[in-house]
Amino acid sequence: MVRENGSAEEALNLLRSRLCNPNFIFKPLSNSPDNNYSKLKFLVSSSITEACNNSLLLLGPRGSGKIAVLELVLSDLLLEYPDTLSVIKLNGLLHSDDNCAFKEIARQLCMENQLLFSKMASFDDNSQFMIAMLRECGLAHKTIIFVLDEFDLFAQGKQRLLYSLLDAMQSVTSQAVVIGVSCRLDADQLLEKRVRSRFSHRKLLFLPPSMEDLQRLLEHVLSLPVESSLPHDYTVEFNGKLKNILADERFKEIINTYLESDSTVNCLLRFLFRAVSYMDLESGFLSLENFKTALSNIQRQPKQECIKDCSILELYILVSMKRLEVKEQNSYNFNSMMKEYKIIHDSFKTSDYYAKNVCLRAFEHLLKRELICFTDNRGYNQSIEFRAVKLLVSSVELHQGLKSYRSCPSILLKLMEH
Amino acid sequence: MAKEKEETPQVSRRSTRYSLSNFNSNNGMETEKLNESCKTTLDNLFFGQEPISLEGLLSCFPGRRVQILEVLRHLGPINSSMPPMFIYGSASTGKTSVVLQIFRHLNRPFVYVSCLTCYSPRILFESILNQLLLHKKNAANGYSSAKKCEKPSDFINFLREALINVIDRFNGNSSKMSTSKSKGVQVNGRMIYLIFDSFELVREWDKSSTILPFLFGLADNLKMPEVGMIFISNTSPDMYHSSTGYIDPVPVYFPEYTEEELRQIFMINQVNRKLYSSFLDIVLRPFCRITRRVDELSTAISMLFKKYCEPLSDVGVVPNEEMKRKLFSHLQPHIAPALNEIFRVASHSSLESEANQETRRKGSGRKSVSCGDFDVIDFHMSTSAKYLLISAFLASRNPATLDASFFDSTGGSDGRKRKRKASEKTTGKKEAAEQELLMKGPGTFVLERLLAIFQCITSVGEDLLDEEEEGDDGLGVGGGRDGLMSDVLLQLSSLCSGNFIVKGASCPLEGSTRYRSTVSEELALKVARSIKFPLSKYLYRR
Numbered sequence: 001m002v003r004e005n006g007s008a009e010e011a012l013n014l015l016r017s018r019l020c021n022p023n024f025i026f027k028p029l030s031n032s033p034d035n036n037y038s039k040l041k042f043l044v045s046s047s048i049t050e051a052c053n054n055s056l057l058l059l060g061p062r063g064s065g066k067i068a069v070l071e072l073v074l075s076d077l078l079l080e081y082p083d084t085l086s087v088i089k090l091n092g093l094l095h096s097d098d099n100c101a102f103k104e105i106a107r108q109l110c111m112e113n114q115l116l117f118s119k120m121a122s123f124d125d126n127s128q129f130m131i132a133m134l135r136e137c138g139l140a141h142k143t144i145i146f147v148l149d150e151f152d153l154f155a156q157g158k159q160r161l162l163y164s165l166l167d168a169m170q171s172v173t174s175q176a177v178v179i180g181v182s183c184r185l186d187a188d189q190l191l192e193k194r195v196r197s198r199f200s201h202r203k204l205l206f207l208p209p210s211m212e213d214l215q216r217l218l219e220h221v222l223s224l225p226v227e228s229s230l231p232h233d234y235t236v237e238f239n240g241k242l243k244n245i246l247a248d249e250r251f252k253e254i255i256n257t258y259l260e261s262d263s264t265v266n267c268l269l270r271f272l273f274r275a276v277s278y279m280d281l282e283s284g285f286l287s288l289e290n291f292k293t294a295l296s297n298i299q300r301q302p303k304q305e306c307i308k309d310c311s312i313l314e315l316y317i318l319v320s321m322k323r324l325e326v327k328e329q330n331s332y333n334f335n336s337m338m339k340e341y342k343i344i345h346d347s348f349k350t351s352d353y354y355a356k357n358v359c360l361r362a363f364e365h366l367l368k369r370e371l372i373c374f375t376d377n378r379g380y381n382q383s384i385e386f387r388a389v390k391l392l393v394s395s396v397e398l399h400q401g402l403k404s405y406r407s408c409p410s411i412l413l414k415l416m417e418h
Numbered sequence: 419m420a421k422e423k424e425e426t427p428q429v430s431r432r433s434t435r436y437s438l439s440n441f442n443s444n445n446g447m448e449t450e451k452l453n454e455s456c457k458t459t460l461d462n463l464f465f466g467q468e469p470i471s472l473e474g475l476l477s478c479f480p481g482r483r484v485q486i487l488e489v490l491r492h493l494g495p496i497n498s499s500m501p502p503m504f505i506y507g508s509a510s511t512g513k514t515s516v517v518l519q520i521f522r523h524l525n526r527p528f529v530y531v532s533c534l535t536c537y538s539p540r541i542l543f544e545s546i547l548n549q550l551l552l553h554k555k556n557a558a559n560g561y562s563s564a565k566k567c568e569k570p571s572d573f574i575n576f577l578r579e580a581l582i583n584v585i586d587r588f589n590g591n592s593s594k595m596s597t598s599k600s601k602g603v604q605v606n607g608r609m610i611y612l613i614f615d616s617f618e619l620v621r622e623w624d625k626s627s628t629i630l631p632f633l634f635g636l637a638d639n640l641k642m643p644e645v646g647m648i649f650i651s652n653t654s655p656d657m658y659h660s661s662t663g664y665i666d667p668v669p670v671y672f673p674e675y676t677e678e679e680l681r682q683i684f685m686i687n688q689v690n691r692k693l694y695s696s697f698l699d700i701v702l703r704p705f706c707r708i709t710r711r712v713d714e715l716s717t718a719i720s721m722l723f724k725k726y727c728e729p730l731s732d733v734g735v736v737p738n739e740e741m742k743r744k745l746f747s748h749l750q751p752h753i754a755p756a757l758n759e760i761f762r763v764a765s766h767s768s769l770e771s772e773a774n775q776e777t778r779r780k781g782s783g784r785k786s787v788s789c790g791d792f793d794v795i796d797f798h799m800s801t802s803a804k805y806l807l808i809s810a811f812l813a814s815r816n817p818a819t820l821d822a823s824f825f826d827s828t829g830g831s832d833g834r835k836r837k838r839k840a841s842e843k844t845t846g847k848k849e850a851a852e853q854e855l856l857m858k859g860p861g862t863f864v865l866e867r868l869l870a871i872f873q874c875i876t877s878v879g880e881d882l883l884d885e886e887e888e889g890d891d892g893l894g895v896g897g898g899r900d901g902l903m904s905d906v907l908l909q910l911s912s913l914c915s916g917n918f919i920v921k922g923a924s925c926p927l928e929g930s931t932r933y934r935s936t937v938s939e940e941l942a943l944k945v946a947r948s949i950k951f952p953l954s955k956y957l958y959r960r
Contacts, residue, residue, distance in 0.1 A: 013498040020499040020643055062663055091639060093632045093662075094571040104571055153628075153662065183663060270668055273501055277491045297488075300669060302654035309508050309674040312707040335856040352707060355758040362708065369508055370653050383920070383936045386859030406676075 007230050008284030011238065012276065014228070018221055019273045022068035023075075025265065028220045036204050041073045043202070047177050048081055048143045053169045055178040055199050057151065060206025062183045063266025067149065069206075070179065074145065084142050086112045092150025101154075101161045102126035105146075109133050131168045138174035151180030155190035162191070166198035208263040214255070217265070218246055221272065222286070234284065241285050254291050261299070274298055303393055306369050307401030312352060312409060313362045316341060318371065318398060319412050321391050326418070331375065331388040334363055348411050360385065458552040460587055463527035463610070465518065475523045480686070481679030482512055485672050489520055492668065496526070497608055499643040502634070506651045507672025510711045513650050514615055516672075521611070527588070532615040539629055543573040546612065550580035570632050574639060584610060585644050608644050612636075617651040621658060634664040674710050677702060683712060684719070692736045697726050700746055704753060708760055718760045725752055795944045802876075803909045804945050808953060809872040810919050810935035811942040814860035816958040818867060824956050825874040862922045862932035865910075872906065875951065 018024050026037075040058070047054040058066045078085055088108045095101040103119075106126040110117035113133075121129070137144055146165065148154055154162055169176050178199075180187065191199060209217065222242055224235045245251050258271055275294035279286050310318070320340040324332045338359060345353040364384070366372050375388045393401070399416045402408050476483055492503050505513050521528050529549045536542040544563035548555070553564035567573050585608055614620075614633065623629050632639075637647050647667070655669055675683065681698055688694040701719050709715065726749045727733055737745065799807070816824060913919045914933075922932045937945075946953035 009495050013495055016494055016498045016500065017643065020501055063665055091571075093628050093635070094569075094574060094639075096628075097569075100569060100571045107575075150662065266665060270501060270666070274492075274668060277494060298669070300654075300671065302656050305671060305673065306508075306654065309710075311709050313709070331857070333857060336853075339856065354708065357762070358708060358758055358760055361761040365709070365711075368652065370657050382859055382934075386857070388857075 007234050008279075008281045011224055011230060011234075011284065012279055012281065014224065014230075015222065015276045015279075016273065019269050019276065022065065023071060025217070025221060025269065026065045026068045026072060028216055036206060037069050037073060039204060040069065041076065044073060044145065044177055044179075045077060045080070047175075048077070048084065051141060051143075051175050053174065053176055054202075055166065055169075055180070056202035056204065057180045057182065057188060058204050058206065059182055059185050059187060061208075061264050063262075063264035064206040064208065065265050066181050066206050070147065070181065074147075085145065086137070086142065087145045087147065088112075089147045090149065090154075092148065092153025095161075096153045096156060098158075098160045099123050102130065105130050127164060130164075131172060134168050134174035134176060135172045138172065138176075141175065143175040143177060146176060146178045148178065148180045151182035152184040152187045152190055154180075155187065155195075159192050159195050162195045163198075166195060170198055208259075209265060214259075214268070215246070217268075218255075218272075219243075221269075222246075222276075238285055241287075245286065245288055245291075248288060251288060251291060254295050258295060258299075271295070271298055303371075303397050304401050304404065306371055307393065307398065308405060309369070310366070310371070311362070313354060313359065314366050315402065315405070315408065315412055316344070316350075316352060317359065317362055317366060318391070318393070319402075319415050320344060321372065321389070322395055322398060323415060325391065325395075331390075333388050334360065334385040337363075337389075344411070344415070350409070350411055352409070458554050460527070460552070460584070460591065462552065463529065463549070463584070464525060465522035465528075467522060469525045470519070470523050472523060475519055478519060479512055479516055480682035481675050482516055482672070485670065486516060486520065488670055489517065490524075492670065493520070493524065493611075493646070496524075499609070500646045502637050502647040502649065502667035503670060504649045504651065504655055504667040505670045505672065506654050508674055508711075509652055510713045511672045511674055513672050517613060517648060517650060526609060526611065527584075528611040528613055530613045530615065533619045534616040537619070539570070539623060540568045543567040543570075543576075547573075547576055547580055550577070550584055570628065574636070578640060578642070581610065581640070581642060581645060609646055610644065611646040611648060613648045613650065615650045617649045618653045618657075627661065630658065631660050631662055631664040634667065638665065675712065677706050677710075680706065680710065680712065680715065684716070690734055690736070693727070693730075693733070694723070696737055696742045696745070697723055697749075700749060701726075701753065704757060705760065708757065714761060718756065722749065722752065722756055725749060795941070795948060799945070800909070801949060802905055803913060804949050805876055805951075806868075806872060806906060806909050806913060807918055807935075807937060807945055808942060808951060809868055809875060810863075810913070810933065811937055811939075812875075812953075812956055813863035813868050813871055814935040816956070817861070818863070820958055821867070821871070824958070825871060860934055860936070862934045864928075864930050864932055868910075868933065869906065875956070878951075 036058075043054065043056060058070065060066050074087055078087075086109075088105055090101060090104060095104050102123055103121070103126055106121065106129050107117050109115070109130065134144065165176075165178060168174065169178070184190070185205075188196065188199070188201060188203065219242075223239045224230060226232070226235055228235070255268075259268065261267075271294055274297060275290045276286070278290040278293055280290075307315075307318075317337060320337050321332070323344075324336060324340050329336065338356065341359065342353075344350065363372075367374075367389075371393055372389050372391055375390050391398075395416070402412055402416055470478075476486060479486060489503070489505070492500060494500055505517065507513055518530070529546055531542055531545050531549075533542065536545050544565070544567055547553075547565050547567060548563050551564045553559075555561045555563065565576055567576055588608055588610075617633075620630055620633065634649075637645065649667060654671075655666060681695075681702060684698060684702075685691060685694060698719075701722055705715055705718060726745055729745065729748050735741075812824075910919070914921060918935065918937055920934045920936050922934050943953055
């Protein structure tokens, strides 16, 4: 029994590390012909062998594996063509400022070629260094691959980096490939005219995987490898149980429901991670229940949860604001809400009538929960009671929240129904 | 060594009494202690206290069992990587304390930063790097950070270096320990976790254009499976907007406590459990209708509990049914006013005055306790500041065109405005005007108007004071009224910083700043009463 526990834990660790490692996930996708991996590999390797410049864009929603496939291609090419390849990686979030970008390029070039990098180098120094390196590498028949992640962020502002990079590629004898990666499908429309003319319009689209691909992916990720340190019978039994689950109709339904909201591979991986973390360590096998609980835990309704967290006084405040909206008062503030609250109390003789300072504090709690917010952004010269507010929950959500609230006062439900 | 210092103090500069008294006794030991505490080791990355068991952890946090197990499952067994985790829930639901105690239980290394204390990206980056590089800010290095780091691009490079360094040291330590078979071996593993607390404040930093997606994508950018990220936030992940988007972390939700869980929490560490439980039976439900936050409830009911125990001579007694009924009837009249005071944190002086009032009133039968508080302001203000406050209130309340009639030499309105019988049209107009007052708030005024009103009412106040001949106030107004002007401007700026008066936008035509008074009528009346100023005569009633 102890050995089984240890092997269950080992299996769990293996599955978890697989799910966090994008390189492992996208490997099976690289085996089929005529997909993005092979196209990309062909493009880059042809520009290496033919010693020419090239540029292309990888486009697709977040989490579809663009960077993962690119990494696979690059690691394969580094094995095939050692010493003729160097990779410079830039990220639009970090390096959209030109100074930063050139400094980073210079730093990475220095690291690749074992040169000393000086932090004090100016912008001009760095850009001249880059052009010089391009020329030298071109003469030595080494290809430099520039990977620009978050490409659309580089295309904001003056696009100096893009222009100088693409211009250098055209004017200097260089061998460089510029690969832009972006989640905006119209990233090439963002380019300036002069940049766009120097950019070849090759695009690779990363689409969500088809059902067969998904099935293969699930099997590939979740099956335990037979040749590992885990006991053989355990592995075989695990894989057998897994096959049963994957073939189950209910499991297919769960996966379909989940993919309806977001069909990228990364999202699916998050779901699988959650399910795997629920694996029962005592039995050591995955079950359908794990997937069901993971689904209910990942698909949340935050606004409903927020309303359930409110106290009864806060619900009164929300309902008063709702009634003010129904009465078509376009803008209202805390004071008008208090008036409505008093009207409710007078007409229904509720037991929940509290003083102004208590209501003000509950109002501030609602602001903090982000169920209501101020409509003006600069109202710093007005006290809280006079600033205009608005609701951030719709009346349907509020009604639903009240209905599922434990021990909600019936007055509130009645008021919402009008 | 301390003795030598005692004999020759050599105090050449002026020193405070405190430093002189401590100088002789502690100086030698202090420098030694400083040298010892200078060195931070890898152990500083752990929680530092005795690790607790799972049952201890679960019993520490009643009502959080589901959440603790979920976080533990997500963290997983030792040395297993995880995608970023996002813990959210409203305030005071135990998120931070649960996470820290979980790390104490698991005994794994972590780096904790709070986006509340590290309020800008630079401070955040430097704090993380300081912890990873085991750098402590002290007098020796001039309280500076290990590395100056402002931009995210620098941060990610430094972070990667520091993390690789730390993880190598862990690997080295664990291999050393396994070979030497020392006792008390720490099960470190190779993972290190970064915890970002109060993460919702990051949205305000640069309108989340780059810093928010950067932090969410930090795990992906680092490409190090040995690092785990945990974000703790007050708001749910759907309230985080970013124009370019980011990969969602895995959410874990901490709901607010239900009434039963609150009861369990309050019963922890109570000496007399039966007594406290009968007290909670009465008090918890009405208070939970207003708020379910532990911090607010605990201050509110602790005061009530003192009142509840008053008739008991022996606090350790176990109450039976009759005693419970008696205690309930004693407490009941205090509950309703306490509900309206629930969010009030009593200042020290008001607590004392309440205690005095109680001893005085014990013989005089039941009276509501808090009526005494309504007439007295419980903070101190100088007399000129009080006059300024009243002038500001009047300037905001009264329209400027009526100043002349209110503040003429006859000293206030003498009821010249006799109200005619209200017709329907005027009542309608009155309601509209009231509505406008509710919506718009107090009006703005210029500095000159405020000072003019101030001059008028201080002259009125002078007359009143002379009539009553109270010398103990010692205003000194009569002597140099001009001498008061510079004081007045100083007082004005302190009232502004105290948010009694707020600076509004300046009028584009005139260019002078306008001010607005933010005090309520109650407070203004209280202040006026304390200096015996007839405020109601000067108020414009529509």
